[in-house]
Amino acid sequence: MLIESRFTEKSIVLIVVWLSAFGMPIMLSATNVAVPVIANQFNLSATQITWIPMSYLMASAMFVLTFGKLADIVGRKRIFFFGLLILSLSSIFAALATTGSMLLLGRAFQGFGAAMLYATQTAMVSSVYPAKERGKAIGITLAAVYLGLALGPTLGGIVMQYLSWRFNFVLHIPLIIIIMILITKVPEDSEIKLTENFNFDKVGSCLYAASIGLLCFGVTNLPDLSSLLLLILFIVTAALFIKHSLRSAFPIWDLRIFASNTMLTRSCLASFLMYAATYSNVVILSLYLQDLRQLSPSQAGLIMSIQPGTMAILSATLGRLSDVIEPRFLATIGMVISAFSLFSLSFLASGELSAYFLISLVFIGVGFSLFSSPNTHAIMSSVTRKNYGLASGTAATTRVLGQLSSMFLISFSLSFIVGDQLITEETLPSLLDAIELSFFIAGFVCLLGALLSVTRGKLHE
Numbered sequence: 001m002l003i004e005s006r007f008t009e010k011s012i013v014l015i016v017v018w019l020s021a022f023g024m025p026i027m028l029s030a031t032n033v034a035v036p037v038i039a040n041q042f043n044l045s046a047t048q049i050t051w052i053p054m055s056y057l058m059a060s061a062m063f064v065l066t067f068g069k070l071a072d073i074v075g076r077k078r079i080f081f082f083g084l085l086i087l088s089l090s091s092i093f094a095a096l097a098t099t100g101s102m103l104l105l106g107r108a109f110q111g112f113g114a115a116m117l118y119a120t121q122t123a124m125v126s127s128v129y130p131a132k133e134r135g136k137a138i139g140i141t142l143a144a145v146y147l148g149l150a151l152g153p154t155l156g157g158i159v160m161q162y163l164s165w166r167f168n169f170v171l172h173i174p175l176i177i178i179i180m181i182l183i184t185k186v187p188e189d190s191e192i193k194l195t196e197n198f199n200f201d202k203v204g205s206c207l208y209a210a211s212i213g214l215l216c217f218g219v220t221n222l223p224d225l226s227s228l229l230l231l232i233l234f235i236v237t238a239a240l241f242i243k244h245s246l247r248s249a250f251p252i253w254d255l256r257i258f259a260s261n262t263m264l265t266r267s268c269l270a271s272f273l274m275y276a277a278t279y280s281n282v283v284i285l286s287l288y289l290q291d292l293r294q295l296s297p298s299q300a301g302l303i304m305s306i307q308p309g310t311m312a313i314l315s316a317t318l319g320r321l322s323d324v325i326e327p328r329f330l331a332t333i334g335m336v337i338s339a340f341s342l343f344s345l346s347f348l349a350s351g352e353l354s355a356y357f358l359i360s361l362v363f364i365g366v367g368f369s370l371f372s373s374p375n376t377h378a379i380m381s382s383v384t385r386k387n388y389g390l391a392s393g394t395a396a397t398t399r400v401l402g403q404l405s406s407m408f409l410i411s412f413s414l415s416f417i418v419g420d421q422l423i424t425e426e427t428l429p430s431l432l433d434a435i436e437l438s439f440f441i442a443g444f445v446c447l448l449g450a451l452l453s454v455t456r457g458k459l460h461e
Contacts, residue, residue, distance in 0.1 A: 009128055009186070010128045010129060010137075012182065012185045012186055013124050013125060013127075013128050013186055014125060014128075014129075014137060014140065014141070015182060016080075016124075016179055016182050016183050016186060017121045017124055017125050017141050017144075018140065018141055018144045019144070019175055019178060019179050019182070020080075020084070020117055020121065020175075020176075020179055021121060021141045021142070021144040021145045021148070022144040022145070022147055022148040022175070023148065023172035023175035023176060023179070024087070024114060024117065024148065024172055025145050025146075025148030025149040025152060025308075026148040026149075026151055026152040026155065026171050026172050026175075027091065027152065027168065027169060027170075027171050027172040028053075028056075028148075028149075028152065029148070029149045029150075029151075029152030029153050029156065029282060029304070029308065030152040030153065030155055030156025030159070030168035030169075030171055030301075031052070031053075031156065031165075031168050031169060032053065032152075032153070032156075032282040032283060032286050032304070033152075033153050033156040033157050033160065033168070033286055033297055033300060033301045033304065034156060034160055034165035034168050034297070035049060035052055035053075035283060035286045035287065036286060036287060036290045036291055036423070037160065037165050037297070038052060038103065038165060039422075039423065041165075042099065042100035042103065043100075043422065044100055044422075045421055045422055046414045046415075046418040046419065046421055046422070046423055046427070046431070047220060047411065047414060047415050047418075047419075048100070049283075049287075049414070049423075050220060050283070050407055050410060050411040050414065051104055051220065052103070052104070052107065052283075053107075053282075053283055053407055054216060054220070054404065054407045054411070055104045055105075055107040055108045055111065056107040056108065056110050056111040056114070057111060057400060057403050057404045057407060058108070058111065058212060058213065058216045058404065059107075059108040059109070059110070059111030059112045059114075059115065060111040060112075060114050060115045060118060060400045061111075061115075061212045061397065061400040061401055061404055062111075062115075062208070062209040062212045062213065063111075063112055063115040063116075063209065064115040064118050064119050064396045064397050064400055065119075065205070065208060065252050065253045065397055066115075066205045066208075066209075066252060067079050067083070067115050067116045067118075067119040067120070068119035068120075068123075068390065068392060068394075068396065068397075069200065069201070069252055069390075070200070071119055071120050071123065072390065073199075073200070076120040076123055076124050076127070077124075077183060077186055079116050079119065079120050080116060080117060080120045080121075080124065080183065081180065081183055082113075082116055083113050083114065083115070083116025083117040083120070084113070084116075084117070084176050084179060084180055084183075085113070085180075086109065086112060086113030086116070087110060087113035087114055087117070087172075087176065088113075088173055088176050089109075089113075090106055090109030090110045090112070090113055091106075091110055091169050091170050091172070091173065092169075092170060092173075093105075093106040093109065094106025094107055094109075094110060094169045095166040095167070095169040095170050096166070097166075106169075115396075115400075118396035118399075118400065119392060119396055120392070121141065121392070122138065122141075122376065122380060122392040122395060122396070123391075123392035124186075125137050125138060125141055126138075126380045126391075126392065138373055138376050138377055138380065139317070139373040139377075142311075142372050142373050142376065143311075143312050146308045146309075146311035146312035146365075146369075147308075147312040148308075149305075149308030149311070149312070150305045150308040150309035150311070150312045151305070152171075152301075152305075152308075153282075153300070153301035153302070153303075153304035153305045153308075154298070154301045154302050154304075154305045155171065155301070156168045156171070156297070156301055157296070157297040157298035157299070157300060157301025157302065158297075158298050158301070159171070160297040160298075161296060161297050161298045199249070199250035200250070200252075201244075201248055201250055201251050201252040203244055203248075204241060204244050204245055204248060204251050204252035204253065205252045207237055207240055207241035207244060208241050208252060208253065210237050211234055211237040211238040211241055212404075214230050214231070214233050214234035214237060215230075215231070215234045215238075215404075216404065217230050218230030218231035218233075218234055219231070219408045219411060219412065220408075220411050220415070242255065253394070253397070254390060257383070257387065257390060257391075257394070261382055261383070262456060263378060263382040263456050264379060264382040264383065264391070264394070266452045266453065266455060266456035267327075267331075267375055267378045267379045267382065267453075267456055268379060268394060268395065268398040269398070269449070269452045270331060270335070270371075270375060270449045270450075270452045270453040270456070271375055271376075271379070271395065271398050271399055271402060272398045272399070272401055272402040272405070272449075273335075273402065273445050273446065273448055273449030273452065274335060274338070274368070274371055274372075274375075274402065274446065274449050275398075275399050275402025275403050275405075275406060276402040276403075276405040276406045276409070276442075276445050277338065277339070277342065277406065277442040277443070277445040277446040277449065278342075278364065278368060278406065278442065278446070279402065279403040279406035279407070280406040280407055280409055280410040280438065280442070281307065281364070281442075282304065283407070283410055284410060284435050284438055284439070285300070285303070285304050286300060286304065287423070287431065287435070288349065288432075288435050289303055289304070289353075291423055291428065291431060292428060292431065292432055292435075293353050303358065303361070306358060306361040306362055306365065307361045307362070307364050307365040307368070308365065309365065310361075310362050310364075310365025310366055310369065311365045311368050311369045311372070313369075314365070314366065314369035314370075321374070325374075327374035327375060327377055327378040327456075328374075328378070328453055328454055328455075328456045329454075330370050330371070330374040331370065331371045331374045331375045331378070331453045332450050332453040332454040333367075333370050334366070334367040334368060334369065334370025334371030334372075334374075335367065335371055335446050335447070335449050335450035335453055336367070336446075336447070336450050337363055337364075337366055337367035337370065338363075338364050338367030338368060338371070338446050339367075339443045339444075339446035339447045339450065340363075340443070341360045341361075341363040341364045341367060342360075342364065342439050342440075342442045342443035342446060343439070343440065343443040344356070344360040344363075345357065345360050345361075345364075345439040346436050346437075346439035346440040346443065347436075348360065349432065349435055349436050349439065350432060350436065371453075375453070376395060378456065379391055379394070379395045380392070380395070406442075409438055409441060409442065409445075410434070410438050413434035413435070413437045413438045413441075414431075414434050416434075417430050417431075417433050417434040417437065418430045418431055418434055
C-alpha cells in the first residue's frame with residue numbers, strides 16, 4: 001500500500017537508502033579483509049592484488065555517470081531497483097569463483113550494479129528533503145555507510161576464520177531482499193523527469209568509459225612500456241570526451257555545470273582528493289596487519305573497523321552541524337586532521353603495532369567525519385532541484401574516481417617497490433616500504449585538498 005503523506009514518503013526513502021548504504025559497505029569492507037587470503041589461494045602477485053578492489057571501482061566509475069543521467073530520465077527508483085538486482089547476482093557469481101579471473105569478472109559486475117546505486121542514493125534523499133533538513137538526512141545516510149564499513153571487517157574476519165572468505169561476498173544479500181520489498185512503497189511522484197524525450201549521449205558515455213578503462217590498465221601496468229601507450233590513449237580519449245561534453249546538447253556529464261559554480265567545483269575536487277588520500281587504507285591495512293604483523297583475519301578486521309567506526313559515530317551529528325556552520329570550515333579542518341594522521345601512520349608503520357598507530361586511525365575517522373557530510377551537503381545545495389540527479393552523479397563520480405586514484409597510489413607503490421612478485425617472506429621488507437610511501441603521499445594529497453576546500457566560498461548567508 002502506497003502511503004501518501006509527505007512525511008512518510010521522506011521516511012520510506014530515507015530507510016531504503018539507509019539500508020542500501022549500510023549493506024553494500026559491509027560486503028566491500030568484508031572482502032577487503034579477505035584480500036591476502038584470496039591472493040594466496042589464486043596465486044596473485046602484488047600488482048594483481050590491487051585488481052581485487054580496482055575491478056569493482058573501475059566498473060563503478062565507468063558507468064555511474066550513465067546511470068545518473070538515465071535516472072533523471074527514466075526514474076531513480078527504477079535504476080535503483082535494477083542496481084540491487086545486478087549487485088545480488090554478481091555477488092553470488094563472485095562468491096562461487098574458481099579462478100582469479102572469474103573473481104575479478106564478478107567484482108566488475110558488482111561495480112556495474114553498484115554504479116546504479118551510487119548514482120541515485122543521494123539524489124533520492126535530496127529530492128524529498130528541503131534544504132534546511134538535507135544536511136541531517138545526508139549525515140544519517142553517510143552514518144549508515146560508515147557503520148557498514150565498521151562492521152564489515154570484524155564480521156568478515158569472523159566469517160573467514162570459521163567459514164570461508166566466499167561468504168564475505170554475500171553478507172549483504174538478506175538486506176537487499178528487504179530493500180526490494182520496501183522500495184515498492186516509494187511513490188513514483190517523488191521522481192523528477194528532466195525531459196520527455198529520451199536524449200542519451202551514447203558517444204560521450206563510450207568515450208568516458210573507455211578513458212577510465214585505459215587509465216586503469218595504463219597505471220597498473222607501470223613501469224611496463226605498454227603502459228605508456230595506454231596512458232597516451234587515455235589522454236587522447238579524455239580530451240575527446242571533454243570536447244564532446246562541452247559541445248553536446250545532452251552530454252552524459254555536463255561539464256558546463258562547473259563553469260560558474262565555484263562551490264560545486266571545489267567541493268567535488270576536495271572530495272576527489274580526500275578519497276584519493278584515504279580509500280586505499282582498507283587494502284593497505286589488510287596487507288599490513290595480516291602479512292606484516294601476522295594477525296588473524298578476525299584480529300585484523302577489528303583494527304580495520306576503528307576508522308569507519310569513528311566515522312559512523314560522528315557523521316550524523318556533524319551532518320546536522322553543516323546545516324548551520326559553513327561546510328568549508330568543517331571540511332577543511334577534517335582534511336588537515338586526516339593529513340597529519342596519515343603522516344603519523346607513515347612513520348609508525350615500521351615499529352610494533354602500538355596505541356599510537358590505533359589513535360592515528362581514530363583521528364583519520366574524526367577528520368573524515370568532519371569532511372564527508374558537510375562536503376556532500378555543499379555539493380547538493382550548490383545546484384537547483386532539477387539538477388539533483390546530475391549533482392548526485394557528479395558527486396558519485398568524483399568520489400569513485402578518487403577511490404580509483406587511491407588504488408593507483410598503492411598500485412604505483414607496489415609496482416615500483418615490490419614489483420610483480422608474490423607476497424613472501426623475502427618481499428615483506430619491500431611491502432613495508434611501499435606501505436610507508438603510500439601513507440606519506442596520501443598525507444600530502446590531503447593537504448592539497450584542504451587548500452581547495454577552504455577557498456570554495458560560502459553556502460550560508
